[in-house]
Amino acid sequence: MKTIIPVGPYHPLQEEPELFKLFCDGETVVDIEWETGYNHRGIEKINESKTFEQIFFVVERICGICSTSHPFAYANAVEEIANVNVPDRAKYIRCIIGELERLHSHLLWVGLAGHFIGYNTVFMWAWKYREPVLDLFEIITGNRNSYAMFKIGGVRRDITAQQIPAIRKILNALKPKADLLFGAVLDDPVIHMRTKGIGILTKQDVIDYCAVGPTARASGLAIDIRKDDPYAAYGMLDWKVITAQEGDVFAKAAVRFLEIYESIKIIEQSLAAIEKLPEGDISAIVKNIPVGMGCGRAEAPRGEVFHFVKSDGSNSPVRHKIRAPSYVNVATFKKSCVGQSISDATLALAAVDPCYCCTERMAFAYDAYTKKKIMDGNDLIRHSQKRTEELKRKL
Amino acid sequence: MDTNFQLPSSDFPQIKKTLGFKEHCFKKSLWLYHFGGASCNNCDIEILDCLTPRYDVERFGMLLIGSVRHADVLLVNGSINTKCRDRLLEIYKQAPRPIVVVAIGACGCTGGIFAEGNTFAGPVDKIIPVDVYIPGCPPKPEAILAGIVNFLNKK
Known part of the structure; x- marks a missing residue:
């Protein structure tokens, strides 16, 4: 029955x-x-009645956790239409915000996964260690969520020389805490028994279902938009795509853990690059958006975000299509x-x-x-x- | 223990008042039920954030629970669309009385940025009676705590 x-x-x-x-x-x-x-909130339809600049505030609120990835992909799409050269400093600041988001999103997931298997201590720890990341957001952007950092041609706020030591201090304090948390999680025999061999996706399944992000990377498919189609400053930085072969829940967790360290690496390199660039050069001037179509892609913590924008030369788009990673x-x-x-x-x-x-x-x-x-x-x-x-x- | 210790009356005016039935119900620990409408998740994670070590809402006796049938407070966030409108009404019907309804975030209070959407079914107070409004996009955990504590002190 x-x-x-x-x-x-x-x-x-x-x-x-x-x-x-x-x-x-x-x-x-x-x-x-x-x-x-x-x-369903009808976001694509709302966007048709907004101007190109206003749409950033709407796409940011598609998802509170990926509130950088959506503006990131949207900016890429519009900049493709208008053919804008984004200043290097803005590119690095975009990467820093994008990677900070990955840090907080993965820590959030580790906590929730801990709660589901009955380890509420993991939930409390992970969320406690996530707070300093939100503090970093507050230092850089002025808000804990929904950062409003992106604009066409660059970013809205600069990271000043005074802020950089504070950011480094919080990041350095985060590393031993992450080591402690992941050491505790990966050493626990019960977690191994609960997560190994559960929910296995083979590489072929992942290809068949078009899965993206850590779900695909845990099954041995090295798919990452940051490497495959480098945007912003990712092409100029040294980091690697994390993959695992097993495809079970444990592998998905391990991929996310290791990605946290990669993200910290990217942020540190970006901070070093920013120090060498002149302060204040954070945005290119964009006068109008010409007729045309543009696609923008960005790697959100959950996978590839895809935005398509069609412009008819007026100040709002004719069509805005969004595909989020969870959909696949x-x-x-x-x-x-x-x-x-x-x-x-x-x-x-x-x-x-x-x-x-x-x-x-x-x-x-x-x-x-x-x-x-x-x-x-x-x-x-x-x-x-x-x-x-x-x-x-x-x- | 010092037996002469007294609570500062300004912080707890509800203690001084004569307790009616409704006040009596909210005197002790509050159990919260969280309804996320068509929201962007920001308010949801800020509500969860209230439970975690930095804010630790449990020190006020508040507990997030899984069923509205045991709840004293119904937290509603996000804009309400035509599909989740009936579900919100259903949940409100199932809730025991008295229940405090708290609308959290710009979307919960007014519809916010999604009020122009074609599926928008009205802000929360057009559907069920709301007692507390906590604005912000998203409101910080401190604001959520302050909103509920202020409401209790007013009672």
Whole structure:
């Protein structure tokens, strides 16, 4: 007999609304269906009535976690139409903001993943160590989220010489904390048992489902827009693409951990480069946006963000198309969740780090169609946490 | 322990007042339920941030819980679109009374930048009665805490 377990749309497992239906035979998930639309805000349509400069504030609010990646991709698209030469200093500042975002996003994910397997200490630690990164944002941009740093042709605020030592101090303090956290997580035998061999995606699956970002890189596919199609200053910096071969939840976590160190490396190099460049040269003057079409891509913490902008020569775009990374990554659940037990399926769902406000946007235990309550999100997390307890006792 | 110790009355005026039924309900620890509408996630992560060590909302006895049936406070953030409007009403119906509804963020209070959207179904106060408004895009965790604590002191 098949049981349907709805996860969502308003459910504590995810902060965002999205409906997943897990079709289960006993403990095993045999099929999965998902429904989106709870977070549809009509952004592409809103953008058609805004000017090119105003759109930055809208695309920044597509997703609060990727609030640099979307303006980044949009700026790339518009600058392609207008053929703008962005000053080097602005390019490096863009990279610093982009990598700081990756730092806070990956730490956020580590915390949430810890919560799902019943390690609330990991959740508290990771979020505690994320706070200094938000302080850095406050120093540089003036805001903890939604930074409003981007404009066509450059950035809005400069990083002054006085700020650089403060930024370095916080970054240096972050490294031993990250070592401590990851040492604790990677040494724990229960975490190994809970995450290894769970939600495996093979390299072929990843190619078939067009997955991007850490989801693809954990399966051995070295896909990273920062290397494949270098934008801003990424081509001028020395860093490497992190990949793993296993494709399970553990590999996805490991890829994200290692990417944190790469991001710190990129920020340090960018800071060194900024010191040599003249202060104040942060923006090119753009007078008008000519007729034309432009594509912009940027590597968000979750994968490739794609923006397409079509201009007719007026001051607002005729068409603005956005594709977010979770939109393609969510489809891989069909491969990673089917065949798993229910308690592992929640973890496999979380491993992709789905971001629905990007895709468009999960949470009470209640089926919208049959109006029947079967199992709610708390039960699912509790189920997952119980399994960790069992494994702990076995050890 | 010093037995002469007294709480400063200005900080806790609610203690001095005679407690009615509603005040009695909110006297002790508050359980919060979080409803994220069609939001951009910024307010959601700032609400979660309140739980973590730096802000630590649990020292006020507040706890984020998974079901609205156990909640004293319903936190709503994000603009409400036509699809999640009915779900918000359903959740409000399921909530025990009395319930405090807190609209968080520019989108929760007015619709914000998404009020022009073609799927926008009105700000939160057009759909359910709202007691506390916390503006900001996103409001800082301090602002969220201050909003709820101020409301309780006013009661």
